[in-house]
Amino acid sequence: xxxxxxxxxxxxxxxxxxxxxxxxxxxxxxxxxxxxxxxxxxxxxxxxxxxxxxxxxxxxxxxxxxxxxxxxxxxxxxxxxxxxxxxxxxxxxxxxxxxxxxxxxxxxxxxxxxxxxxxxxxxxxxxxxxxxxxxxxxxxxxxxxxxxxxxxxxxxxxxxxxxxxxxxxxxxxxxxxxxxxxxxxxxxxxxxxxxxxxxxxxxxxxxxxxxxxxxxxxxxxxxxxxxxxxxxxxxxxxxxxxxxxxxxxxxxxxxxxxxxxxxxxxxxxxxxxxxxxxxxxxxxxxxxxxxxxxxxxxxxxxxxxxxxxxxxxxxxxxxxxxxxxxxxxxxxxxxxxxxxxxxxxxxxxxxxxxxxxxxxxxxxxxxxxxxxxxxxxxxxxxxxxxxxxxxxxxxxxxxxxxxxxxxxxxxxxxxxxxxxxxxxxxxxxxxxxxxxxxxxxxxxxxxxxxxxxxxxxxxxxxxxxxxxxxxxxxxxxxxxxxxxxxxxxxxxxxxxxxxxxxxxxxxxxxxxxxxxxxxxxxxxxxxxxxxxxxxxxxxxxxxxxxxxxxxxxxxxxxxxxxxxxxxxxxxxxxxxxxxxxxxxxxxxxxxxxxxxxxxxxxxxxxxxxxxxxxxxxxxxxxxxxxxxxxxxxxxxxxxxxxxxxxxxxxxxxxxxxxxxxxxxxxxxxxx
Numbered sequence: 001x002x003x004x005x006x007x008x009x010x011x012x013x014x015x016x017x018x019x020x021x022x023x024x025x026x027x028x029x030x031x032x033x034x035x036x037x038x039x040x041x042x043x044x045x046x047x048x049x050x051x052x053x054x055x056x057x058x059x060x061x062x063x064x065x066x067x068x069x070x071x072x073x074x075x076x077x078x079x080x081x082x083x084x085x086x087x088x089x090x091x092x093x094x095x096x097x098x099x100x101x102x103x104x105x106x107x108x109x110x111x112x113x114x115x116x117x118x119x120x121x122x123x124x125x126x127x128x129x130x131x132x133x134x135x136x137x138x139x140x141x142x143x144x145x146x147x148x149x150x151x152x153x154x155x156x157x158x159x160x161x162x163x164x165x166x167x168x169x170x171x172x173x174x175x176x177x178x179x180x181x182x183x184x185x186x187x188x189x190x191x192x193x194x195x196x197x198x199x200x201x202x203x204x205x206x207x208x209x210x211x212x213x214x215x216x217x218x219x220x221x222x223x224x225x226x227x228x229x230x231x232x233x234x235x236x237x238x239x240x241x242x243x244x245x246x247x248x249x250x251x252x253x254x255x256x257x258x259x260x261x262x263x264x265x266x267x268x269x270x271x272x273x274x275x276x277x278x279x280x281x282x283x284x285x286x287x288x289x290x291x292x293x294x295x296x297x298x299x300x301x302x303x304x305x306x307x308x309x310x311x312x313x314x315x316x317x318x319x320x321x322x323x324x325x326x327x328x329x330x331x332x333x334x335x336x337x338x339x340x341x342x343x344x345x346x347x348x349x350x351x352x353x354x355x356x357x358x359x360x361x362x363x364x365x366x367x368x369x370x371x372x373x374x375x376x377x378x379x380x381x382x383x384x385x386x387x388x389x390x391x392x393x394x395x396x397x398x399x400x401x402x403x404x405x406x407x408x409x410x411x412x413x414x415x416x417x418x419x420x421x422x423x424x425x426x427x428x429x430x431x432x433x434x435x436x437x438x439x440x441x442x443x444x445x446x447x448x449x450x451x452x453x454x455x456x457x458x459x460x461x462x463x464x465x466x467x468x469x470x471x472x473x474x475x476x477x478x479x480x481x482x483x484x485x486x487x488x489x490x491x492x493x494x495x496x497x498x499x500x501x502x503x504x505x506x507x508x509x510x511x512x513x514x515x516x517x518x519x520x521x522x523x524x525x526x527x528x529x530x531x532x533x534x535x536x537x538x539x540x541x542x543x544x545x546x547x548x549x550x551x552x553x554x555x556x557x558x559x560x561x562x563x564x565x566x567x568x569x570x571x572x573x574x575x576x577x578x579x580x581x582x583x584x585x586x587x588x589x590x591x592x593x594x595x596x597x598x599x600x601x602x603x604x605x606x607x608x609x610x611x612x613x614x615x616x617x618x619x620x621x622x623x624x625x626x627x628x629x630x631x632x633x634x635x636x637x638x639x640x641x642x643x644x645x646x647x648x649x650x651x652x653x654x655x656x657x658x659x660x661x662x663x664x665x666x667x668x669x670x671x
Contacts, residue, residue, distance in 0.1 A: 042308065047097050048278040049089060049108035050307050053253075053288040055115055056163070057123045062293020065157070066115070069293045071123050076297050078131055081109060081304070088133035091180045091247055095269060098281040110279070111135035112272060112288065114184055114249055116144055116165045121173050134178045138249035138272075139170060141186030141233040144240075155190060167240045174241035181240075182247030183268070186232035188225075189251040194457070197383045202254035204229070205528070206457055216370065216455065219258075226259050230266045247272065254457070255285065255528035275530050278308050285529045310600040313564065314347040314663045315643025317399070317605070320368050321358050322650060324378055331380075334650070335387060341649040342392040344656050346664035350388050351462045351534075351643070354381045354398045354452060362431050362466060365406040371451035373444050374405065382456035389457070397460035397534060398452060402445070402467035402516060403433035411441050417475035417492040424475040424492075431466045436515050437478040449519045453526035460532035461523060465568065467512045467535070469552040471496070471505070483507065501549065508552040513561045534564035534603065539574055542567050542591050555591075559598055567592070569634070569642070570607035578626070582633050589637040603641040606630050608654050621648075624658035631662035 044050075056068035069077075081088075087105040097104050111128075113120050116139025128135055143152045143164045151158040165173070174181050185204055192208040194201030204226070207217040217225070237245040246269045250256075253274025260271055264284075275287035289303060323338055325331040342350060356366040356377045366377040385396040403414070412435050416427040426432060434441040473479075475492050484490040486507050488500060495504045516535060524531050537558055540547035548554045558565040569588055571581035585604075592598045608627055613620040627644060634642050643663075644654065 044106060044108075044278060044308060045280075047104050047281040048308075049094065049104055049110055049281070050086075050304065051110040051112060051272060051279050051286050051288040053272070053274060053290045054111070054113045054124075055292075056117045057113075057119045059123070064292060064294065066117070066154075066163075067290070067292050069291060071127075073293060073297075074124070075127060077291070077300050078127060078133070080297055080301060082131065084301070084304075086304075088131070088135070090134035090178075091136065091270065094281055104281065110286070112182075112249065113137050115189075116140055116170065116184070117163060118165050118169060119163075121165065121169055125173060125176060125179070128178045129176070132178070134180065136180045136182050136247050136249075136272075137170075137173060138182040138184040138247065139165060139237075140184045140189045140251075141236045143189075144170060144236060153190075167236075170237075170240050174243070180247060181237055181243065181245060182249055182270075182272075183230075183233040183237055183245045184249045185251055186229045186236065188229050194386065195382045195455075196379055199383055199386045201386060201457055202250075202252045204251050204259055205254035205256040207454060219454070223258065223262060226256075226262050230263055234266055246270065250274075253288070253290075255530050257453075257525045257528045260284075260528065261525070273530060276311055283529070287530075310640065311348075312665050313349050313603045313641035313643065314345075314665055315349045315351055315603060315605070315641075316342065316345065316347055316647040316663075317351045317643060317645035318353060318647050318649070319357075320353040320380060320384060321356055322646075322648065323384055324356070324368070324380060335384060338384070338649045339387050339391045341647075341652075341656065342388060342394055345660055346666045347394060347643075348665065349395045349397065349643070350392075351397045351399045351645075352381070352385055352388070352458075354400050354456075362404050363406050364401045364404055367448070367452075369452050369455045371448055371455075373407070373448040373451070379455075381452070385456055385458050389459075395459040397462045397532070398456065398458045399462040399464065400449065400452065401464045402512075402519070403436060403441075404431045404464070404466040405434055405445065405448070406432070407434065407441075407444060411444060412438050412476055412478060414469065414474045415476040415479070416470065416472045419472070419493075419496070422493070427470070427473070430470065431468075433466055435474050435476050435478050436467075436511060437474060437476070437482040439478075442515065442518070446519060446522050450522050450526060453523045458527070458531070460534060460563070461520065462566065463516050463519075463533070463535040463562075465536035465538065467516060467553075468538070469508045469512070471501075471549045474508075482511070505549045505552060506554075509548060509554045509557055512552055513557050517561060532563040533561075534566050535562050536566045536568060536605070539568055539570070539588060542588060555598075556595065559595060559601060564601055564603050564641070565592075565598070566603050566605050568607075569604040569630075571630075572610050572612060572622070573607055581630060585630060585633050586637050589634060589639050593638055599638055599640055602639070603643060604634055604639050606634075606642060606644040608644045608646060608648075621651075621653045624654035627654050628659045628662045631659065635662070 056066040057071055057074055058068045059071050062068045062070045086107045086109045088111050089104055089108045120137055146152050146161055152161055152164055173179050188203040190203050191200035192203040194206045195209050207222045209216050244267055248263050248268040249272045255273050270286055271284055272286045272288055274290050277287045279286040323334045354368055355364045366375045368378055368381040370376055388394050388396050413426045414433040414435050415424040417424050480490040488504055489495055520533050535558055537553050538551050541551050541553045542555050571584045576584045592602045608622050609619040610622055611619045
């Protein structure tokens with residue numbers, strides 16, 4: 001009897017222990033009135049709209065060579081949109097709302113049709129008339145002008161001339177008040193060789209690599225090619241329709257800041273991409289949802305309803321040093337392994353190292369793209385980025401240093417002040433960084449970012465964690481002059497006094513943010529306004545506001561300045577240990593959650609290596625199951641976006657089979 005009682009007691013205690021353990025993994029409770037609305041339930045912001053990108057419309061098939069939809073699919077989609085309360089709007093309405101006129105309707109939609117297919121006149125326009133809905137038609141000039149007895153060169157595919165409108169057909173279509181004729185280039189809807197390895201990139205957005213001359217187009221040659229094309233298509237549309245085009249549709253959705261500057265000078269006001277999300281009348285860049293015959297009406301409804309849902313990031317950090325090999329064949333095999341692994345992981349984003357750091361000391365001595373500042377180890381970044389984008393279907397962020405560049409002695413370094421001796425010197429225990437307060441340093445770093453943008457196609461920038469200043473930095477003469485110009489003492493002892501320390505800390509934090517924003521502007525001017533930004537932040541400034549003083553990093557500044565804030569969620573690096581990792585990660589997520597909307601734009605970066613073991617040899621890989629458990633913990637706590645560093649695709653670490661179910665945002669079948 002006593003044994004049965006004791007057995008039941010022990011079982012009960014065991015159950016309580018198990019429940020207590022499980023309770024740690026239960027997400028924190030939020031009252032119903034504190035829970036955010038799902039993206040599908042939120043009203044669109046005022047003067048935002050959804051743009052839809054159509055191509056060919058066919059009766060008996062939906063040939064995906066031309067991204068076609070069937071006529072009955074188009075009718076079904078337009079009918080669903082109208083019944084669900086959506087309203088197509090014209091370019092005139094968008095520009096009027098931009099200029100302070102009547103606001104767009106609450107669920108505004110811009111319909112656009114690319115390439116100039118003849119079926120726009122025979123199939124699309126009758127439907128537009130029946131709905132009384134406007135649309136944009138963007139023809140390609142060289143296809144429009146192809147003689148009747150010739151085939152159209154659709155990329156590398158010879159296509160029947162009858163598929164495309166001629167000038168007479170375009171003139172008839174343009175008479176309808178429902179049709180806005182835009183431009184889709186004259187002769188640049190094609191691929192060009194974009195690097196020495198022979199990758200084909202969109203012509204309008206990239207400099208051409210001239211293989212015979214073994215060089216890239218110069219900036220002047222690139223701009224001349226763009227200007228000639230813009231003049232030709234603008235003249236063709238104006239001559240045919242009697243109206244100057246004002247909407248530009250980027251071929252393949254690939255934008256270019258350089259091209260956009262030239263096109264704005266030519267009178268274009270809207271620039272249509274294939275990026276995600278809603279368009280805003282205040283911005284000339286218009287993201288669009290690509291429509292194809294592969295989606296039934298249910299899929300279309302879900303995609304439209306999710307248009308303003310935040311994009312969840314699943315990120316692998318990739319060291320390009322792992323891909324590089326002096327043997328081109330081995331380098332090609334390394335690249336193939338990387339691409340296959342990223343596809344197998346089913347992630348959507350890669351933070352790709354654009355610089356070389358084989359020593360691992362954080363000082364950048366070489367980069368992987370042509371430039372005016374540092375030696376080029378190999379012209380490799382553009383090739384790997386494009387292969388990842390085109391073959392693995394991921395977005396690529398160029399992971400770049402901010403200050404830790406190994407330049408000559410004319411570029412002063414960050415100086416640390418020693419309170420005991422009052423001497424200043426470079427801190428040997430910290431990143432060797434260029435002073436951000438020196439004009440020559442800023443110019444050189446800016447040139448490096450410009451050259452990256454001119455020679456590579458990428459979706460975003462990740463600013464490395466080397467953009468920091470301690471509570472004893474920067475004590476160099478350029479920094480002291482900057483402090484004085486900001487109204488602060490030009491004396492380190494006074495700056496560190498209680499009355500000045502907070503103002504000094506805030507000044508440095510803002511200075512680093514402002515510098516990265518300068519670099520962002522340089523990149524977007526060349527690469528396009530759609531380039532997104534992320535910046536690494538150490539965990540301590542997120543967890544403890546006092547830590548801003550030690551790093552010159554503030555999470556609220558980051559959230560205001562960048563598209564993504566990237567805390568280094570690395571418990572072992574912070575000295576927490578395996579046993580305390582889970583509650584530490586909870587604290588980190590909770591600290592960001594307290595900032596309204598922050599989790600939508602925060603990507604937590606886990607560690608896949610234990611660098612504490614590096615002193616005894618190579619750093620030890622963290623067990624993939626442990627890493628997967630940390631990912632699970634982040635999700636249970638409410639984190640939407642996360643990744644890990646580094647990815648060793650050569651050694652399959654972390655193992656794909658262990659982390660894929662946690663990393664992917666796609667549905668996976670049961671094993």
